[in-house]
Amino acid sequence: MNIEDEVFKNFLAEMAERLIDLEQGLQDLEKEFSIDVINKLFRAVHTIKGGCGFFSLTKITELSHLFEDILMKIREGDLVFDVKMVPTFFAACDALKDMHESDDYGNSYDIKEICADLLSGSLSSQTFGSPEQQIKKILPVEIESQDKGSNLPKAELHNAQINLMPVDKSIESEPVKKDLEKSVSVDNDFTLEEVIKSIQKNSLDKNQPQNETIRVKVDLLNRLMELTGEIVVGRNQLLRQFADSDNKIALSSMAHLISDLQQVVLQTRMQPIGGTFTKFNRIVRDLSKQVNKQIKLVVKGEETELDRSIIESLSDPLTHLIRNCCDHGIESSQLRISNGKDPTGTIWLEAKNERGQVSITIEDNGAGIDTEKVKLKALKTGLITSVQAASMSDIEAANLIFNPGLSTSDAITSLSGRGVGMDVVKSTVEKLGGALDLETKSGLGAKITFYLPTTLAIMSSLIVRIGDNRFAIPHSELREVILIRPGDELQIEKIMDHTVYRLRGNLIPILKMSEITGDPSQDSIGGDHSVFLVLHSGTNQFGLIVDSIEHTEEIVIKPLPRILNKLTYYAGSSILGDSDVAMVLSANGISQNQSLHLQELDSLFLNNKSFEDMQLMDMQEKQDLLVFRCGPDEQLAIPLSLVFKIERIDVDQIDKIANKHFINLGDKNILLIYLDQYLDLKPFPSDSKYFFVITTKIDRFEVGIVASSIEESFHARLVLDTPPISGKIILGITKLYDRITLILDLFSLAEQVSPESFKAIDFSGKSTNKNQLLVVDDTPFFRHLEKKYFESVGFKVTLASNGREALELLLEKPSKYDLVVSDIVMPIMDGYELVKNMKINSLLMKIPVVALTSFSEAEHHEKALAAGFDGYAIKTNKETILKAVNRFLIEE
């Protein structure tokens, strides 16, 4: 079967489904008007229109377009719904059905009457504009489609071609062929032969059943699945009951057979997704002609298998997304060339198995989502307030497209632009127990990923106990289990009323069952250790505290009764192997319930803390420290990131020149410094035979710090207290391994040791009023240090931990800051983006921005300047930093 044929057949089946939806919706509408029902009807009609337009079934397209227009007006409130309209709607629905079932798909059908009925029905109860205006609004569409409708009716064509077939080769007479081609299709570029073939195939398929497969009613398959599910549960019960029995050979072999049965039954419903994917080749090909762009589709992972019902439900959302890519995403060739891109846009469609789920990615290298436009549209429709819009990140704004009625396309075309697509996409995926993710980069493209369960029937789940109850959590929603031992509590902290945990650098909220259900009696009993599960829905992660983990079990999830459907944090209930009933938790539901958007939490974390608190928090972030000693008592530490090398040295190797000690390492003579000369420490033990020399990465600071012993490297959160010992070179003190430890400030040490090369530069800003600095760095340690440098020479420093935060501060008081010093590589918004944003803002464009990074290569330097930075300095060199900063303030 060729692709065209398969697509067409699929579409017919889909249209039948949509017609059923339509009819059901109309029945609901008859009982009670609700905007949800209108939305449902609208989607059904929209899909029918789109598909038929695509296959040039002009009459159906015409009618459904009109129908859609009326529904849209009702939805937008331009037209008041009247129950009297319903019979006309039903008639339209019936007409669509008849056309769908007719041999020529309605192309010879007379729809004038029903169209007129629909129009008059909508006109009689319209509220805005005069009838004439209304007609004008609708009529052009009709006229246009009737123009197109001048095709030879398909039925005739059909007969004509069947007759022509035997003499196929002989119709080479150009006039006839041309004539036929002209009449066959306006939009599509099929050759006559293709059409003949496809029509023949169609008629063959209609009459001949296929040999290798039989059709089975889906109901029957569902029942089979259900029963198998129950049998599996029954087997588990039996296995438990007879767990201690010695002779259970028969039971075991039956248990195996049941497992096989389950596999086979699951397979009857599994299909490779390739069938759905192939139709997109043609869709993309045709759409690219229609929108006059060069687009290619790259498909991967066609063999990935999914439950049949899931694949069926995916067809709609995927079509929407692919169309969006073609229509909005990919730019025209000219635009692409002028933006330095390959004139041919690419759409990648990929399915793969991932962590027991299937992920489907639709990615394009087009323009990305215009977040400003989305925000504007959302503002217009009242979805968000202007305050929200201003503080929204690009990703948050992009995610707005999943709201009903939001389309950024200015013109309503038959392709897209009515804002139906994305909300349906989201609700479909979520209905399937999946989740979706959106990424977009302006100018580079957009990427949407679906995460879906492979089957809906039987789920492998973890059974846990919380308080008195047991809960099941599907493995597909579980990421990991974390045990908190006594002493690890440091990693849990409270921010506003949220408990959060730092999991490998990510801040994840931790929930108790009582926070989810609002029922305090259901809390975990606690104890000296606690376990929490990390659950995920899409990329959202959160922790859930549980009392104990019981076991893993295959469960059949039974849907929640309607009476409980407010409890969205449950996916359903299930009967476990011991015949107990447990509620099944839904990570999706919980995360929506708690609106656990990490970004929200992050911004909460950033916005509601004073800078002092933030600094404290930041210093409490985990640091890698090298812990060493200079004498028997004092324990010292320096950041591991600044350590270049540690060498063990024999005392004999020391060269003494005047009263300074040197050592030859590699080809350099290195000055040794004994910290007891700079700090109030016990003298360095003179009797030791060997010691350690720590060299640093600090530029031109070629000294070795002498240590009597190296303890170890330490990775932990620091709580820094103000140093009780005076002396600039101490950053703070903390307790490590139960001992007071001094954290050294190596930069200040360098300054003290060789003042000639690290002399603080005269700060000319003192004489002017230009001394307000905004320092942006995501690494707390460096941020703290940078603040210290700048303050030591008289600047007033404000801190920000990423570009977005900096931008917010700048926008709040654009005139406050004289200079911005920013790191380049940062989360949320990096330095390049910050600079870009500043340079396009008339208020901020004059503020100089100095890039500060650990890269010293010229390449980075150039890139930074190209991105709009006014200057560039290496982080580890205090002198160049101050120079770079001063230059701009003096130039002013």
Place this chain on the structure above:
Amino acid sequence: MLYSLFHVDKTLMAVPITTILEIVRPSMFYSISGSPEVIDGLINFRGKVVTVINTGLAFGGNKVETTEESRVYIFKKNSELKVADGTGLDSELSPDNIGLHVDNIENVINIEIDELQAVPANMAHPFYKFVVRKGDDFIIILRPAEILNLNKDRDLLS
């Protein structure tokens, strides 16, 4: 038509037997964290999960406690319901099998359609459909569909 009688909070009530799937002794109720108090919990009814409503609390009265006498009426779901008697009592139930926990059950009696009387205005209640006087007994005939779909209009579940 046959009605099954039961007591809730000392009031005698009845439902048509055609709406009942089975009446069972309350076994283990599995509580649902976060559900309103009016829901006793879930029971495992031969492989089906059935939600049980505490009928006493649903009527705003005393809670029905699990005792030797107390029973759970498991109602048919809409798709299992075939008989309609014209009174509208059993034309619609719930899309799910729902259980009502009651204090104790009484006998089954026949009540003719002409014995059904309208609920007096002073005791009108959304759950009451008719009242019947049988000898000394005053029986309230319920609308099962209303109780089984508690959250439909009422805010009992909030």
